[in-house]
Amino acid sequence: MKRTALLAVAGSVLALAGCGGPGGREDAAAAVAVRLLDSVARGDGAGACATLAPETLADLEKSADQPCAQAVLDEDLPAPGQVTTTNVYGQWAQVRLDTDTVFLAVFRGGWRVVAAGCEPREGKPYDCTLQGV
Amino acid sequence: MRRFLRENSLGLTFGVLFLIVLVGQAFAGHANFNQEQVAEGLEPISLGRYVTSASFGVDVSENWQSEYLQFFLYIFLTVWLVQKGSPESKQLDKVGRETHEDQKMGEHAQPESPRWAREPGLRRGLFSNSLGLVMGAIFLGSWTAQSIAGVAAYNEEQLSQLEDTVSWGRYLIEPDFWNRTLQNWQSELLAVASMVVLSIYLRQRGSPESKPVGSAHNATGVEG
Structure with missing residues (x-):
């Protein structure tokens, strides 16, 4: 039992760090995207901010002129949904849910959300409610 | 040995130069990649990760x-x-x-x-x-x-x-x-x-x- 728990913890750490077996990086990126939307839906601003990339967090605080934990809840991010596709290339990932599209990049602590609440635009980059970089 | 080197100097020289230049490209490319990463507010990556990118x-x-x-x-x-x-x-x-x-x-x-x-x-x-x-x-x-x-x-x-x-x-x-x-x-x-x-x-x-x-x-x- 103890060994199983250790393996589970190790697996979670590796997954968050973007490592792991086939599908490991995709799953880890998707888990972070889902955690952002779940946290916002639960009103857990601190939890949501822990998933954000440093520049995204800084830009949010600057534009809202308030701490991230409060500002992120005011961003009108979509409700959590089912993950439909995850694309991972190098240091970047795109997680498509049935309610949102989220872009993530790899940082020292693993995948972090660079942009969320994104709507596609024909021939142009996505238009995102929350966006760094 | 010396004779072998002399009789194969053309192939060996180009082979060694190729490896030196490839390693040089890896270092230069890695530095360039990380410059762009940092400029975009992202994390630099290791040389090992770069050469397998x-x-x-x-x-x-x-x-x-x-x-x-x-x-x-x-x-x-x-x-x-x-x-x-x-x-x-x-x-x-x-x-x-x-x-x-x-x-x-x-x-x-x-x-x-x-x-x-x-x-x-x-x-x-x-x-x-x-x-x-x-x-x-x-x-x-x-x-x-x-x-x-x-x-x-x-x-x-x-x-x-x-x-x-x-x-x-x-x-x-x-x-x-x-x-x-x-x-x-x-x-x-x-x-x-x-x-x-x-x-x-x-x-x-x-x-x-x-x-x-x-x-x-x-x-x-x-x-x-």
């Missing part, structure tokens, strides 16, 4: 494919095309695949000829085209590798700009693929054309790539 893969393979295309074309086209006055060309009356006697094959094979030059059928056919076929195969392999690494590197760039990724099939008609491909092809073709034409009028004493210094400008198929 699509970005490094496409930069290496796009140059390899064009070099092997150059040699493949040169080897095959010089069977039928000639250039008066160039040591890179065969003699003007030797256009084509030439006779078995000229090529020392089949019944005209000599005691020191490779065994497959003597044997009839598929083996002789394969061996007598093996240089061009291998160059062509490496070209196709490295061009395919360029397209596979290229689509991954392109998609990483797309995601960093908050844009959708594309499939491999779609990437093959993207400007990025053809820009990488054609910019390498044009430089290789220019280099070959320059070599063929400049070697008519210019000399490099002692080099088999040049005519002897005193050869006439219109002497064709003569190597120094």
Whole structure:
């Protein structure tokens, strides 16, 4: 039992760090995207901010002129949904849910959300409610 | 050992230079990649991660494919095309695949000829085209590798700009693929054309790539 728990913890750490077996990086990126939307839906601003990339967090605080934990809840991010596709290339990932599209990049602590609440635009980059970089 | 080094100095020197330059490219490319990462507020990556990345893969393979295309074309086209006055060309009356006697094959094979030059059928056919076929195969392999690494590197760039990724099939008609491909092809073709034409009028004493210094400008198929 103890060994199983250790393996589970190790697996979670590796997954968050973007490592792991086939599908490991995709799953880890998707888990972070889902955690952002779940946290916002639960009103857990601190939890949501822990998933954000440093520049995204800084830009949010600057534009809202308030701490991230409060500002992120005011961003009108979509409700959590089912993950439909995850694309991972190098240091970047795109997680498509049935309610949102989220872009993530790899940082020292693993995948972090660079942009969320994104709507596609024909021939142009996505238009995102929350966006760094 | 010393004799072995002297008798193989050309291949060994280019092999070692290749490895040194490839390592140099890895370090320079890694530094450049991380410069861009930091400028975008992202984390730098390790050298190990960089040399296994699509970005490094496409930069290496796009140059390899064009070099092997150059040699493949040169080897095959010089069977039928000639250039008066160039040591890179065969003699003007030797256009084509030439006779078995000229090529020392089949019944005209000599005691020191490779065994497959003597044997009839598929083996002789394969061996007598093996240089061009291998160059062509490496070209196709490295061009395919360029397209596979290229689509991954392109998609990483797309995601960093908050844009959708594309499939491999779609990437093959993207400007990025053809820009990488054609910019390498044009430089290789220019280099070959320059070599063929400049070697008519210019000399490099002692080099088999040049005519002897005193050869006439219109002497064709003569190597120094």
